[in-house]
Amino acid sequence: MRSSCRAVGRLVESYLDGELEPSQLLEVEKHTQACATCRERVVLDRAIRVSVRRTVLAGKPSPAFRARVTSSMIAQRWAPSQRSQATIPNWGGWAVAALAAAALAFGIQARDRYDAASTRLSETSTHASVGLDTIIDQFVDWHARPLPPEITNPNDLPGFEPYVGVPVHPPAFSPFGARLLGGRILPVHDERVAAMLQYTMGSGHRVSVYVYDPRRIATSQSRLRAKVFGSEPVYVGQVRGWSIAAHEQRGVGYAIASDLDDASNAELALAAGP
């Protein structure tokens, strides 16, 4: 092994961790361009990280656990804040200073930081190979085994908007003799959130309406098939005997889960928007 390989070998981990200063980074890149063995070391180290990430992220919390955690967190909303707990870190200090320095250096506003963080999380999630079909499966699971609504007053539904990221208005299903039972928010796979609205139709059928941000949950890329109803495309499909129809209106995604036929489901999806 050449001495230059040894020197670079010591930097490879920090290089892949993004912790090198620019001069060291250039040193590694220059060397690996010329040295096939060190290049192979970088590629293998990166491959192991990809595999570790896939393995660790493969285990996802169940919908029931998500619901339980959400409920226990909501129950803490009115609990007094505990300031002196051994397990709670004081997060002022370096973190604030580092962030302030970073914001000054790069001119990043708080909202942009949040968006950037969300983007990184999405990219990480892509590595985990969790498909949108999994989200469709969750929609069906929640419809098949519905949890009781968190709120039942339609006027309260816009309160879900900070979670979901899009306006949440109860669809006007009155022509179908529908009655709104209530709604709740549900954390979907891959750190995405949807509002679930539960209805009983005049015919006695149960219908679940999911309201979500289609930029984060693109049901059009799932196994649902696009069909034109009237002049509008609606994505429809059958999952374990339940019907699913998804449609986007004015930048808001609506998915309907029920035991109705595709055409009736699609009609509800089209009527779900404002």
Place this chain on the structure above:
Amino acid sequence: MAFFGSKRSPRPDPFEAQVLLHLDALYAVACRLTKSPLDAEDLVQDALVKAMRARDQYQPGTNLKAWLFKILTNTFINKYRRGGLERVVLDGPDADPLADGWVSAASMRALRDPESQALRPLLQEEIHRALEELPEEFRLAVVLSDVEELSYKEIAEVMDCPVGTVMSRLHRGRRLLQKRLYDHAVFLGIAPVDDASDEPAADPVNIAQFRARKGRRA
């Protein structure tokens, strides 16, 4: 609107929404710490209840995920490891398990899948076991870095140790992981046995020097 007027109605709570965005990540790390999905659920729930009770201590704009991991780790230690994270003292030949340059380029190539930019599928399956066998301190550092992409400084804060210790744990954890994967690849006959005896072992990363450099930068 009744929602905003009622004292006990579920007011929109951006903190809660942001915390829930990290549920998958917390659960993934909890599974690695406890090695049990059921224990992981209990751990995450306990940690999030603590986070909610301590929400006033979170500084908006700082790394919420790292703050939550710190609470998760502390909760794990308090609940399962009163004496701190499990430490395994490595002696003898395993003390520095693998020096850099331990394996040939041909062997390294044999470990990975050229198509998927990951390990070969046969070795991918071995990762789970290899991670489980890592000492907790190494495993947590590797997961926080490789999966959650926290910086050395953030990991140091979560694990309550110096940055140099984080680097050492990462280095040794990753080398143990590689060694385990390489041995398995040799066992499966998909990698050649390298005779590294004529390779003088390189010094491991000089943490002190690196830290000194980082210190000068700061």
